[in-house]
Amino acid sequence: MLNILWEKLKSLLKIVFYIGKGISNLPDYEAYVKHLKEKHPDQTPPTEKEFFVELLENKYGANAKRCC
Numbered sequence: 181m182l183n184i185l186w187e188k189l190k191s192l193l194k195i196v197f198y199i200g201k202g203i204s205n206l207p208d209y210e211a212y213v214k215h216l217k218e219k220h221p222d223q224t225p226p227t228e229k230e231f232f233v234e235l236l237e238n239k240y241g242a243n244a245k246r247c248c
Contacts, residue, residue: 207235 201208209232213225226234238244 206232 209228212231216223216225225231
């Protein structure tokens with residue numbers, strides 16, 4: 181019984197996080213890795229942490245493109 185509830189809770193949380201990522205305009209790491217494996221098999225995918233660090237650096241870092 182608890183196993184079933186736990187699985188339903190995990191499914192619900194996945195949906196909530198998916199919606200949250202869409203609202204916050206964050207890219208989907210899993211989709212990015214899938215794309216790399218399909219289209220660029222010679223490249224090693226970054227870890228999830230590396231992916232988001234690079235994303236934030238490109239968006240807000242010193243070399244980010246900004247309107248003057």
